[in-house]
Amino acid sequence: MRRKRERLDGFFDDVKAKANRDPKGLVGEIDDWKKAMDEWEWIEKSNDRSDEVETLLDLARSWTLGG
Numbered sequence: 079m080r081r082k083r084e085r086l087d088g089f090f091d092d093v094k095a096k097a098n099r100d101p102k103g104l105v106g107e108i109d110d111w112k113k114a115m116d117e118w119e120w121i122e123k124s125n126d127r128s129d130e131v132e133t134l135l136d137l138a139r140s141w142t143l144g145g
Contacts, residue, residue, distance in 0.1 A: 085118075089111055092107070092111070093107060093108065093111070
């Protein structure tokens with residue numbers, strides 16, 4: 079949760095800085111951030127191993143219960 083908050087704080091800091099430097103370029107900056115967030119989400123989903131862990135737990139349960 080803390081990392082997400084830090085990323086959001088960084089996002090808004092970057093948007094604010096961009097708006098001060100180049101208000102007309104703000105839309106492009108927001109689009110870049112949206113793309114980066116989509117890529118980050120894809121990476122997080124790719125690294126999610128919860129399904130594999132659940133499968134291993136199921137196998138371990140069946141072995142210990144003699145199934």
